[in-house]
Structure formats: structure tokens, C-alpha cells
Amino acid sequence: MIPRCALTMVSWPPYPGRKASLLALAVLAGALTAAAPTVRSASGAEPITPIPAPAGLDPRRVALGEQLFRDPRLSHDNTLSCGSCHDTSTNGASANAQDRGAHGSLLPFNTPTVFNAALNFRLNWEGNVRSLEREAEEGLRSPVMASSAEEALVKISADEVMTQRFRVTYGRAPDVPALLNAIATYERSLLTLDSRFDRWLAGETSAISPEELSGYQLFKSLGCISCHQGVNVGGNLLQRHGIFRTLGAPEPELVRVPSLRNVAATAPYFHDGSAATLNEAVRQMGLAQLDRVLTDSQIGSIVAFLRTLTGAYQGRSVVPASARPSADPVPR
Numbered sequence: 502m503i504p505r506c507a508l509t510m511v512s513w514p515p516y517p518g519r520k521a522s523l524l525a526l527a528v529l530a531g532a533l534t535a536a537a538p539t540v541r542s543a544s545g546a547e548p549i550t551p552i553p554a555p556a557g558l559d560p561r562r563v564a565l566g567e568q569l570f571r572d573p574r575l576s577h578d579n580t581l582s583c584g585s586c587h588d589t590s591t592n593g594a595s596a597n598a599q600d601r602g603a604h605g606s607l608l609p610f611n612t613p614t615v616f617n618a619a620l621n622f623r624l625n626w627e628g629n630v631r632s633l634e635r636e637a638e639e640g641l642r643s644p645v646m647a648s649s650a651e652e653a654l655v656k657i658s659a660d661e662v663m664t665q666r667f668r669v670t671y672g673r674a675p676d677v678p679a680l681l682n683a684i685a686t687y688e689r690s691l692l693t694l695d696s697r698f699d700r701w702l703a704g705e706t707s708a709i710s711p712e713e714l715s716g717y718q719l720f721k722s723l724g725c726i727s728c729h730q731g732v733n734v735g736g737n738l739l740q741r742h743g744i745f746r747t748l749g750a751p752e753p754e755l756v757r758v759p760s761l762r763n764v765a766a767t768a769p770y771f772h773d774g775s776a777a778t779l780n781e782a783v784r785q786m787g788l789a790q791l792d793r794v795l796t797d798s799q800i801g802s803i804v805a806f807l808r809t810l811t812g813a814y815q816g817r818s819v820v821p822a823s824a825r826p827s828a829d830p831v832p833r
């Protein structure tokens with residue numbers, strides 16, 4: 502099989518080092534200016550696009566989904582809610598390298614944030630799930646919550662207040678499709694808006710500093726952008742990791758390129774949570790994915806850019822999760 506990485510790396514145009522005749526340059530001039538902007542963004546010209554405000558969501562479904570997301574009755578032993586690992590009052594994830602599921606066993610992967618997950622082309626590190634409904638169904642099972650959608654439904658249906666909320670929201674008594682749809686609808690509302698970088702993309706020149714801008718230019722010129730681009734600055738490709746040097750646990754070989762939205766607030770990093778800090782993650786990315794030893798000043802500059810990708814949910818900035826023992830329920 503041809504490594505997908507090789508494909509993207511070759512097909513992405515705007516790198517220094519490309520060789521082109523003057524004639525080709527002249528012919529391509531229009532396209533190249535569009536693909537490789539230099540100083541300021543012109544609308545539509547950047548390989549990263551702003552996060553759109555969520556649209557068309559029924560507020561009653563969002564509210565019911567939020568309540569379910571925080572309900573520990575969704576786990577078999579009533580100890581874990583979705584929010585226990587995905588803390589939406591902080592970063593939509595946890596501070597742990599790996600969280601523990603309902604039976605106390607360590608989960609195989611670092612918990613990804615639920616913020617902006619709705620914008621990823623596939624879900625999970627392996628990209629093996631295609632919808633938020635399906636993801637919620639999987640999360641209810643072992644090893645995560647050791648329950649099932651059917652078991653959760655029995656508990657929720659025994660609660661008269663909840664049953665009434667389902668009737669008002671879906672026009673019928675609780676059932677599995679409505680349960681999963683409510684959770685997924687809430688997750689579709691979890692988009693983080695108004696990051697400084699998005700404001701810069703929208704034309705607010707002073708939203709990012711000259712150092713942050715040069716970090717962004719380095720991010721593009723080094724080739725980070727070949728894997729981390731689009732609305733989520735990632736989340737739209739499967740790639741090998743550890744192409745030039747080993748990166749964390751070798752399995753799985755192919756992972757979905759993580760989104761770098763809010764990345765300054767989602768330590769620890771990588772599918773196994775093996776990089777504790779953002780500087781360390783960037784240093785390892787240079788080595789493992791690009792065969793480049795980045796200098797401290799290059800790393801500092803890229804990290805400065807990455808910090809501009811922190812957005813806000815309901816007007817509150819995304820912040821790092823507070824360290825708390827793995828699998829402790831989040832206060833409701």
C-alpha cells in the first residue's frame with residue numbers, strides 16, 4: 502500500500518523547494534498566490550478556514566443532550582457520565598494521558614476533546630466511527646461505560662421528568678434513536694468560536710502578533726500544514742505517525758491526524774498521551790513526521806501560533822482540564 506502521507510506530501514503545492522520554470526510560474530501565478538499567501542490573509546486564500554457558528558440545531562434537543570451527557574446513569578454502575586472524561590467546562594477532554602473506563606481499566610487511547618469533534622471527517626484516533634450518534638452508542642458500551650443504549654434507556658425511561666422532556670422534545674417517549682440523537686445534537690453545538698486566529702482570518706489584522714504570524718508562516722513552510730489544515734487544522738486525514746522516527750506507541754500505525762483547534766489547552770498529546778507539553782509535541786512532530794530538528798526558537802514561534810487557535814464555547818475560553826483522579830465523576 503502507498504503510504505497516504507507520501508501522497509499528501511507530494512500533492513500539496515505551496516512548499517519552498519518546488520522547482521518550476523518561469524513559464525510555468527507565469528501560467529500558475531494566479532493559483533499560486535491563492536495557495537501560498539504571504540503576509541495577511543485574503544478571504545478564502547488560507548488553507549485553514551474559520552469555525553462556523555453551529556446552525557439549525559433544535560435548542561430543546563441540545564439542552565436534553567447536554568443533560569444526558571452529564572448523567573451518570575448512562576454508565577452501568579452509575580459512576581461515569583460522558584462528561585467525566587469529556588469535561589466541557591474546561592477543554593472537552595481530561596488532563597490524563599489515558600482515562601479509566603467504568604470497570605477501572607485504562608482505555609487504550611488518550612481522550613480526544615469533544616469540542617469541534619462534529620467537524621472531523623471521522624471519529625476516534627483510528628477514524629473508525631463516522632457519526633456522533635454511533636460514537637455515543639459505542640461510548641455507552643464496554644470498556645468505556647460498560648452499559649448499552651438499551652440499558653441507559655431503561656434507566657432514563659423510569660424517570661418521569663426525563664420521559665416528559667423526551668415527549669416535549671421528540672413528541673414521543675424516550676427511545677434509543679432519540680437518546681443518541683439528543684447527545685449528538687448537543688455535541689454538534691460544541692463548536693469553539695472566535696479564536697484569535699479565526700479573527701485574523703476574518704481580516705482583523707491586529708488579532709495576532711507578528712511573532713504568532715511568523716509561527717503560522719513557519720507552520721506552512723515546514724510542511725505541518727500538509728497534514729494539519731482545513732477548518733479543524735487536522736481531523737480530515739488518516740496518516741502514518743512516526744514516519745522518520747518513532748512517535749509514542751507504534752500501534753495503531755495509521756491514525757486520524759488530530760485537530761489542533763484548542764491544542765494549547767488539551768495536554769497531554771498524541772494517541773497514547775505520551776507528550777506532556779505542547780513544546781515537546783511540536784519538537785517530536787518535527788522529528789517524526791518531517792525529519793527536521795526544530796530549534797527552540799522555531800518551536801517557540803510555532804507554539805505561539807498554535808496558542809492563537811484557542812476558541813470559546815458559549816463565550817468562555819477553552820482552558821486546560823484540571824488534574825483530577827482518572828474516572829472521578831465530574832460534579833453535576
Ligand code: HEC
Pocket residue numbers: 570575581582583584585586587600601602603608609610611612613614615617618621623624625626627633636637638640641645646684688828
Ligand atoms: C472513561 C472515559 C470516557 C467516557 C466516559 C466517554 N468517553 Fe468519549 N472518548 C474517550 C476516549 C478514550 C476516546 C477515544 C477512543 C478511540 O480513539 O478509540 C473517546 C472518543 C470520543 C469521541 C470522538 C472525538 C473525536 O474527535 O474523535 C466522541 C464524540 C466522544 N468520545 C463522545 C462521548 C460520549 C457522547 C460519551 C458518553 C456516552 C463518551 N464519549 C464517554 C473516553 C471517554
Ligand code: HEC
Pocket residue numbers: 506720723724725726727728729740741742744748749756757758759760761764767769770771772773779782783786787790791803
Ligand atoms: C505527515 C503528517 C503530519 C505532519 C507533516 C505533521 N503532523 Fe502533527 N500530527 C500528525 C499525526 C498523525 C498526529 C498524531 C500522532 C499520534 O498521536 O501518534 C499528529 C499530532 C500532532 C500534535 C498533537 C495533537 C494532539 O492533540 O495530540 C501536534 C501539536 C502536532 N501534530 C503539531 C504538528 C506540527 C507543529 C507540525 C510541523 C512541525 C506537524 N504536526 C506536522 C500528522 C502530521
